[in-house]
Amino acid sequence: MDRSSIVHENFLRRVREQDLPEGSAPGGPLAHTEAVAIFRSACLSRALDRKSRAMQAAGQGFYTIGSSGHEGMAAIAAALRPEDMAFLHYRDAAFQIQRSRQVPGQSIAWDMLLSFACSSEDPISGGRHKVLGSKVLNIPPQTSTIASHLPKAVGAAYSLGLARRHPPEHRCLPDDAIIMCSFGDASANHSTAQGAFNTAQWTAFQSVPLPLLFVCEDNGIGISVKTPKGWIRTAFENRPGLEYFSCDGLDMFDTFRAASQAARFVRKRRRPAFLHVRTVRLYGHAGADVPTTYMTRQEVEAEEANDPLLHGVRLLSEAGVLEPSQALAIYEETNDRVERIAEEAVTRPRLKTASEVMASIVPPPRVCKPTNGPSAEARAEIFGNELKAQEEPQIMSRLINWALADLMLEHGEIVLMGEDIGRKGGVYGVTQKLVSRFGPDRVVDTLLDEQSILGLGIGLAHNGFLPIPEIQFLAYLHNAEDQLRGEAATLPFFSNGQYANPMVVRIAGLGYQKGFGGHFHNDNSIAVLRDIPGLILACPSNGADAAMMLRECVRLAREEQRLVVFLEPIALYPMRDLVQSGDGGWLTLYPKPSERIGLGEVGQHGAGEDVAIVSFANGAYLSRQAQQQLEQEGIHTRVIDLRWLSPLPEEAILNAVAGCRSVLIVDETRRTGGLAEALMALLTERSEVPHKRLVAEDSFIATGPAYAATMPSAEGIVSACRKLAGAPS
Secondary structure, X not given: OOHHHHHHHHHHHHHHOOOOOOOOOOOOOOOHHHHHHHHHHHHHHHHHHHHHHHHHHOOOOOXXXXXXXXXXXXXXXXXOOOOOOEEOOOOOHHHHHHHHOOOXXXXXXXXXXXXXXXXXXXXXXXXXXXXXXXXXOOEEEEOOOOOOOHHHHHHHHHHHHHHHXXXXXXXXXXXXXXEEEEEEOOHHHOHHHHHHHXXXXXXXXXXXXXXXXXXXXEOOEEOOEEOOOXXXXXXXXXXXXXXXXEEEOXXXXXXXXXXXXXXXXXXXXXXXXXXXXXXXXXXXXXXXXXXXXXXXXXXXXXXXXXXXXXXXXXXXXXXXXOOHHHHHHHHHHHHHHHHHHXXXXXXXXXXXXXXXXXXXXXOOOOOOOOOOOOOHHHHHHHHOOHHHHOOOOEOHHHHHHHHHXXXXXXXXXXXXXXXXXXXXXXXXXXXXXXXXXXXXXXXXXXXXXXXXXXXXXXXXXXXOOEXXXXXXXXXXXXXXXXXXXXXXXXXXXXXXXXXXXXXXXXXXXXXOOOOOOOXXXXXXXXXXXXXXXXXXXXXXXXXXXXXXXXXXXXXXXXXXXXXXXXXXXXXXXXXXXXXXXXXXXXXXXXXXXXXXXOOOOOEEEOOOOOEEEEEOXXXXXXXXXXXXXXXXXXXXXXXEEOOEXXXXXXXXXXXXXXXXXXXXXXXXXXXXXXXXXXXXXXXXXXXXXXXXXXXXXXXXXXXXXXXXXXXXXXXXXXXXXXXXXXXXX
């Protein structure tokens, strides 16, 4: 027999023989009816665990991470309200089951078995994954979370206080709600988790409301690596700004007591707390994992002897709530019911085609109140003398600043966040004056942690805000890219479009900075962004485009719930001239607030038919420089500014190069993994026009005179176009 069968048979035998484990007497504020409900939830969680393993063995189920040993989470759910958003550890089936008892009309066993069977009728993921989660139960879905959900839990908790002061249109959480997130003892060591704990403490230290309950389920092991005894208590008992509570997760009375105390503290004080739940892990880590390959049989059997369901039977008996025989009847009836339901669940339809699987990558649009743009009076109050300056051509950084101000005037739910964006106004001054114009609630100076910055944005979006987080440099994104890949982008996919993370992430990046440079301030790798399904990547080359594209990015996030990254080319922030010093060729006028560049619209400069130069950002700027020299040589070109880098506007690109005798792709990202690879494939597959590429080398970027040595140059573009046109080089 496998371990699940052994645990099951042991439970039946020991309850019949009343051979129950020793433990503390029942105590605390848990009513008898609630205690029975918690025990029923624990039994259902166990029965579903056993059935999911059987389904997998029979080829009717496809993935299991069990909750056995963690049934005490049902008592924590009982201590919270269904309005308290919960970001759950993957072992928390008992929590979701117990919460379903708080909301009428739930068919939780049926719903979870559909998930185990990967049925397309699964109400949370639509058959895409075996996940915990429910829109009606206020549980956003999580997959194999290794603490990656903690930063967004911090953000969601922060949103509660902010929503009191600035209620957003799509607010979904009440004023007195709290946020709960749970995780394992091994996950507590992850850098993502540590960043979240630190951010919560850093926030609470400043007396900023943050009603967040961290729940650490300490079963003493992470897959096969043991957690040192006493580590969690020692590491968390005396942290400043984080109130510590603890309980025995094998004891529903003690767990309910501690969870109730912790929840009251968080709800009343609006401060974070840490609830340490000591528990056991039954069976292996997941699927076919066999614990006896890394634990002795004696250790495994000792854990099994501490089965929380056996403790539950003892506690209910000692409290005079249920006789052991009555508890056993509940257990057996629950198993029988799960068997009956599973027989039907495994017959339900499953996803079959790529289009069915991908249907929820892009979330559905939502209805938003119409806006007419910022009023003239509001703009006059905000901009003052700058209104006159808007009649003159300006650099890109200033136009982005004005666009942000207009957008914040128009949409009160927009919140900016990032390091140094407030009083300093950002490293390059892009957010100057915004904090004085809109206040620190809407322009949030964060601590130095990119995971926490993005997590703050994701969490705010969960409560109806439209976050615009800033990552100071593209190179810094790589510290936190999983917040976009594994959290924000996957949420609509694994919730069948019921949840989304609409946001616009501003990132200063790319290369060509002459002075303040080097790899960490110049990064030309965007592969990770283009590799994320559903993410929109926008990249302007000039100020007017930047303002109009940023407005479209906000529309996409606000109305279509899209995850958008707005990549701003640092070297072009202050650019004034195109060819000669003083020519002002790269200055542009500020477009009217109503003007936008739609998703997929490319820019075109010139109509020459010899060579179409396809590029973006700094490459577009250099191509425009090369274009003037080429025209003087009689080589007629057009420069196609892509603007939208993911998804590539393929039809617009093909239309833009139509009629040209050749195409040159100028790509400042790297030869390997760069944008040119996709463009070359597009032209090879769908066009007969000869095409070449001029790309950056597979190199990091240097500081000093060689700052641009590894990337395309105007001279290189001229030379490549001459060859394509058959002219002497």
